Amino acid sequence: MFLHLLTHLRNDSMAICRVYFHMHGILLLIVFFVSLLGGCAGFRQLEMPPLPENAPPSHELAAVPFFPQEAYQCGPAALAMALSSSGLPVIPGDLVDEVYTPSRKGSLQMAMIGATRRHGRLAYEITDLDSIFPEIAAGHPVVILQNLGLSWYPVWHYAVAVGYDATMGNVILRSGVTPRKLMPFGVFEKTWARSNYWGLLVLQPTQLPATAKEKTYLAAVLGLEKARQFQASISGYTTAITRWPQSFPARMGLGNSYYAIGDLKSSERAFRETIRLHPNAGSAYNNLAQVLLEQGRYHEALGAARKAVSLGGPLEARYEETLREIKSHIIR
């Protein structure tokens, strides 16, 4: 029964986020005294991870606005701060319906990501301790999920990390009803580690994270495309191409996004560029064939589709389908 209760708490954990800690306070106080009996084990001071060479020893993004949270609603507040900072004027009240789940008195991480995309902003996830300070130094505030309680008695909370001071060992947060909360790095590390260092960058799709990894960035842009924010995904893929010019998925995504808004000329150009760099990519030929077909250029389309089929690969059946479709147009 006790075990069942624990698993229940854990399942519920990802959503709950409170502003008044009375109950938690009492429980944590008891836990604290119990841990004192154990001889203060585990109270070691952690050092901040090394900063990149060009990052200053302390940095604060003072321009990030502050919205105090309403009861339980730290998710909408944190996201509103990040979205405003990316140049989108929103207040927490605008986001409550998109982010907040009343039955669980909290906001799920996926809802935070989804809302970011619905506002045409890139949601780039961070999952390690090393990225956060370089990002802040580069001017990007980071929404973080902390567990202020214990792993088996979680008190989940979203805050925005806006600064750090390596000399004092502090992290500066916009948290709850506190506009500028100084948290010692050791506490910050422990409370953040319990969410596996989950953080979210809310960026304009023309911005690259300082610590951008190709796969993570492209996954974030793909999210925009799937949310049907095609103008944003076009910017995102274009940004990815400036950073990783050889990236095959970025160029395919660019062509697909142009196709989705009906810009067949730009789509054609993107797929032709993909083929120039990746001459064995059947899927690029296939999509080029479809774009040509829809422009009524049947014979060019036929050539591209035949090339796709000849290249083969796991998607060959789809290429053959495209070829059949084009042939049926020519016979007509």
Add this chain to the structure above:
Amino acid sequence: MKVIRRWVKPTSIALTILMLLISVPFQSVLAAMIGTETVMDSARGQEARAYLQQLLAREDVQAALIAHGIDPMEAKSRIDALSDDEVIRIADQIDQLPSGGTSFLGFLLVVTLVLFLVLVILDLTGVTDVFPFIKSQR
């Protein structure tokens, strides 16, 4: 009621045909483009495959395979036969093994453990009889 009943069938047939007429052309257009997600997944699959093949090409790994009676060429062709999904899963599992100096030891440990478990199961089902202390169920 009778009037309604008389018209329900022809109306529903007509609606079905109409819906098919509306949806079919759109489906064929959607099916033709290869989505970005598919492209990304297959790129990941290729990467994972290359990573596993490169791992198999290492001399220490080959020696370990031979020591366990597995032909490295056979292992290679087995990886070729796996789907993208399966290859990604295996590569992820290897990535999650402890990194640093102990990574290869960890890899060996896992391989040995898996072999041991397979043999125990085969013993139990009566296919093999490697461990005298395990009595077959049959």
